[in-house]
Amino acid sequence: MRNPKDVLISLYYYCYIFNGYKDPESMEAFLEEFLCGNGMERVPFGSWFEHVKGWMEMKGKPNFFFITYEELQKDLRGSVERIIQFLGKELSSQQIDSVIENASFQKMKDNSMSNLSWVPEPIFNHEKGNFLRKGISGDWKKHLTVAQSECFDHIYQEKMQGVNVTFPWN
DSSP, rough: OHHHHHHHHHHHHHHHHHHOOOOOSHHHHHHEEEEEEEOTTTSSSSSSSHHHHHHHHHTTTTOOOOOHHHHHHHHHHHHHHHHHHHOOOOOOHHHHHHHHHHTTTHHHHHHHHHHOOTSSTBBBBBTTTOOSSSSSGGGGGSSSOOOHHHHHHHHHHHHHTOOOOOOTTO
């Protein structure tokens, strides 16, 4: 899971490069549609809030692993070790080092299999941008106004009411 404000920004740029979606008219319009979860025409995949709430119902079950993008960025090694433990696997330090190296944003951005540079032009417009853009947390602060961020926070609080999970961005 990832901070929904960063999801908004990432999705906004994704809609520009994926030719299956109409280019966003403006950040303001895209934000409104994202907060409403208006489905496939403008905001692919529907409501982030409903999606996350559905997954949070699984929290605590033995076959459910929960991690945030922010946790991965803060402590990739510790996160990888938690994933290995969840999967019931044992890896050597060298194998863990290899996973960490190959899971880095830069390594994935350079890899055609994860950066989708192999996807043909009729599907992705590679001239408009890259599938893997920045790989940072908090980029939303450069895109949303204070008023937009406050509006987002208000709707977030309303829609996530009753979800008993503390996220790193709360």
